[in-house]
Amino acid sequence: MSVEQDSFATRLKELSQYSFKMDSLIMDTALALSGVIPHGLGACVAPVVGSYKMGQPTSALVDNPYFVVHGIDGSASSKTKHLLRHRKVRNYAQSFTGTAAVVGSMVLPVNPYALMREGSSAGASAVHLYHFAEMARNCRQSNTLCRWLDLLKLMKTHKLLNRGVGFGLAAVPGGVSLGISVPVKLCLLAKNTGVLAQESALCKVIAMELHWRAYQEQSLANGSGGGPATAIIRELMTRRGVMGGFSHNYPALIREPAGWNAFVAKIMDI
Helix, strand or coil, X not given: CCHHHHHHHHHHHHHCCCCCCHHXXXXXXXXXXXXXXXXXXXXHHHHHHHHHHHXXXXXXXXXXXXXXXXXXXXXXXXXXHXXXXXXXXXXXXXHHHHHHHHHHCCCCCCXXXXXXXXXXXXXXXXXXXXXXXXXXXXXXXXXXXXXXXXXHHHHHHHHHHHHHHHHHHHCCCHHHHHHHHHHHHHHHHHHHHHHHHHHHHHHHHHHHHHHHHHHXXXXXXXXXXXXXXXXXXXXXXXXXXXXXXXXXCHHHHHHCCCCHHHHHHHHCCC
């Protein structure tokens, strides 16, 4: 192996490491346990957690090693940075909206906002899962594409399960939900932590591979059309549910050296 290849392999291994963050686990556990705090005060946990996460420094974007080893450098990946910042602000806003909905729905048997949010997300995950399964059926001749799509199907299945359970919990009457929701949420937290720890490296490597392959496809097609990697990224970055098919500017993300950071964030969002 040449020095350049050895350096590339080392960098790829470094980037695919799973970074376990204890503070994030503590915050997520607090969210799961918020229901045991009496008098509705548990609703305040979500915005507190959201504020804490918003105050954390944003991780620096890292260029795709495939781009670096081929000497492709240029943009500062501003689209990728904007998208990740937007996701952070959106999650922060949702924590406040969710709290207001919890407080406002105390007189109701269920939480309409949670039902709509979890139901919409579950529906969107189901559609993504269907499209990835269709792609997999049409590309059985390619082991690489099958490997990419198997991982995407797995992660979307986990998200569909999580959102489906969330929808079910939101539909349980408030007087009964406490004894059910806390242990269920703790089980989901343990399951999700294990999934991310086990699949993190593969998610990151596949995001880099998809990004690089899609970049090559776009270069060959002069930005018009593309191949299977572009199609996979298009589906991954298409927002469904209440967003009605709105898609992020995935061609711009493909062109940016750090675009894979946005793709892996979507893949690992379960």
